[in-house]
Amino acid sequence: MVQVPNFEDIKLVAKNAGLDDLSVAGVEPLTEARIAIEDRKNRGLHAGMHFTYGNPERATDPSQLFEGARSVLVALRSYKAPSVGHFEVWNAETGVAGGGPEGLVASYVCSDEYGMLRQGLRAVASYLESFGARAEVVMDDNRLADRAIAAKAGLGWLGRNTMLLHPELGSWTVIGSVVTDMSLNEEPEKLSDGCGTCRRCSVDCPTGAIDEFGVLDANRCLAWLLQAKGIFPRQYRAALGSRLYGCDDCQVLCPVNDTAIDGARTAVPRESTVDIIALLDSSDEELMDQYGHWYIPRRRPEYLRRNALVVLGNSQSEDDPEVERVLANCLASPQPLVRSHAIWAALRLGMRYLIGPDEVTSMTEGDEDGLVRAELDEWGILADPVSS
C-alpha cells in the first residue's frame, strides 16, 4: 500500500517551490460550475470561446483527468499587482493615453508566472511520485475549471468580478493543480462570499462586462476582445484606452486587493509597457520572437498590429511625426485587417489628410472580406472620397 505523506510536508515542498498557498479537494463533479458554464454558453456570454466551454462536463469532473484520480492539490501563486505608475500612462476618465503611444500589458504576463507556477506544481508532483503515487500537473487547461476547484479547496471565494479572491492574497494569483491517485486529507470548508454589498468591479469595468454577480459577458470584456479573431469591435475601441494585452481594471480597484500581501517574487520580469511605434515597425518574425508567449489569435502577428493600432488611435499623439509615418505605412499594409484599423486610428487622431482618393483606391484593392471598405464606409469616405 502507498504511504501517504504528511500534508504539512507537502505544503512545505510547495512553499519552497514558490507556491503561496496549497489545499486539497476531492474529485467529485463541480456541479455548480458546470451549470454556470452551460448557462453562460446558452446565453452566448462566452463569445464563442472554447476553453472550458468546449466540454463543460469534462472540465468540471476532475475524476476524468485520469482513471483512478482521487484527490486534487490546488495551489496559488501570487504575483505583483501593477504599480501605480503603470496606470498613470492612461487617463481612466477618458480612456486615452497621456504619456505617448505606449501600450499596457496586464500584470500576470509582466513576468513568467505560469512558468513558475508549473515549476512549483511539478515539484509537488515529484514529491508525491516519490511515495509511489501517480501525479499530474493541470493548469490553465481546457480540462479543468481552475477557479471552481480552488474555491472547492477553500482557497478563496468567487467574487463578483468572477476572480478567485483569497482572503490574504487577494486576486493577484494564478491557479494550478496536481491531480493524484493518492487519497489525501478531507477538503476544508468552502469560504463564503466576502464581496458583501460592494459593486466596484462592476461599476468600474470600462465596458460594463460584469452586470450580474460572478457572470462575465466575454463579448464585452477587453481581455477577451484583445484575443478574439476578426476586427476589434468598433463600439469598444475607445474604451480599450492603452491596454495592449489583458485588462486588470476589475482587480485594481477591488478593495480586497488593498490589503493583499504582495507576492513580490523573483520571476523573470518582462515588458510591462510596449512602445507602439516600435511594435508597428517590427517584422512578423520580430513580433513573434518578442510576443510569442502571448495568446495571439491564429498565431498571426497582424492581430498584434490590429490591437496596437487601436491603442495608437487612442493615444492623442497626433502631433508626433513618427505616428504619422507609421500610420502611413500601416495604411499601405498588404493586410486588410491592418489597413482597416489604421484607417480608424488615423481618423480618430484627426489625420483625414492621410486618406486621399488615391489611397482609397489602393487600400480597397485586395480587400476580399470587405474590412477596408466597411471602415471607410463607417466614416462616410466611400461616399465622399475627396473631402478632407
Ligand code: B12
Ligand atoms: C476563458 C478564460 C478567460 C476568458 C473568460 C474569463 C471568464 N471570466 O469567463 C478571458 C479571456 C476574458 C479571461 C480573462 C482573464 N483571465 Co482568464 N481564464 C480563462 C480560463 C482559460 C477558463 C475560464 C472559464 O472556464 N470560464 C468559464 C466561467 C463560467 O468559469 P469561471 O471563469 O471559472 O467562473 C466561475 C465563477 O465565476 C463561478 N460563477 C459563474 N457564475 C456564477 C454566478 C454566481 C452567482 C456565483 C457566485 C459564481 C458564479 O463559477 C464559474 C465556474 O467555476 C481560465 C483557466 C481555467 N482552465 O480555468 C483562466 C483564468 C480564469 N484566467 C485568469 C486570469 C488571471 C485572467 C485575467 C485576470 C487576465 C488579465 N489580466 O487580462 C482576466 C480576468 C477577467 C475576468 N474578470 O475574468 C486566472 C484567474 C486567477 C484567479 N485568481 O481567479 C485563470 C484561472 C488562469 C489560471 N490558471 O490562473 N480569462
Ligand code: SF4
Ligand atoms: S478584465 Fe477589464 S473589461 Fe474584462 S471584466 Fe474586468 S474590467 Fe471589465
Ligand code: SF4
Ligand atoms: S470589487 Fe468588490 S464586488 Fe468586485 S470582486 Fe472586489 S470585493 Fe467583490
